[in-house]
């Protein structure tokens with residue numbers, strides 16, 4: 648990007664105060680990928696940015712960047728939707744936070760990915776509703792790993808290539824990042840065939856179609872345990888939001 652102003656859609660991931668009245672916002676943008684930008688005067692009470700750079704909001708922003716500068720300047724922001732404002736459900740807010748944490752901490756800076764941007768926008772509205780939050784989050788996690796090239800194939804045994812069908816026992820090895828049949832692997836985590844079928848649906852279908860599948864919370868939870876272990880292993884980090892989500896599940 649030369650010394651130009653550019654308009655792009657952005658999902659606000661985080662924001663920090665800077666100096667007396669400015670704000671630094673970490674954005675995942677459609678056009679530039681993850682960037683950080685300064686919004687001058689954004690913390691003043693009558694700022695034109697008021698309410699438009701809150702985490703988990705989707706805005707159209709105008710960015711300006713000097714050649715070789717680390718930070719963009721955010722010239723303006725027009726709010727399209729604030730996902731965090733749509734819910735007061737603590738579990739939903741934690742899961743929205745997980746999306747922001749993943750995008751902020753695992754995407755390379757200034758490497759745009761339109762599929763990833765579209766994936767985030769696809770799931771965010773469903774993460775604001777208790778009825779859809781868990782399955783939508785699983786869909787996001789599986790596709791996040793697939794887009795990064797980290798999700799192992801679930802259709803064939805990774806060792807002998809045999810088709811994994813309803814008749815075969817399926818095991819997930821998180822350490823080796825693979826699914827295998829019972830003949831090749833009997834350690835690791837046994838996966839129910841209904842969970843494998845749901846995973847197949849997630850990989851083949853649109854999110855709206857996945858919601859119409861008959862899946863139980865148990866299968867969603869089973870796949871999320873595997874997928875979240877893969878996430879932490881693949882990105883070599885533990886996500887604070889995942890810890891909070893699991894702590895919240897124990898309290899309920």
Ligand SMILES: [Zn+2]
Pocket residue numbers: 804805806807808809827828829830831832
């Ligand atoms: Zn095998």
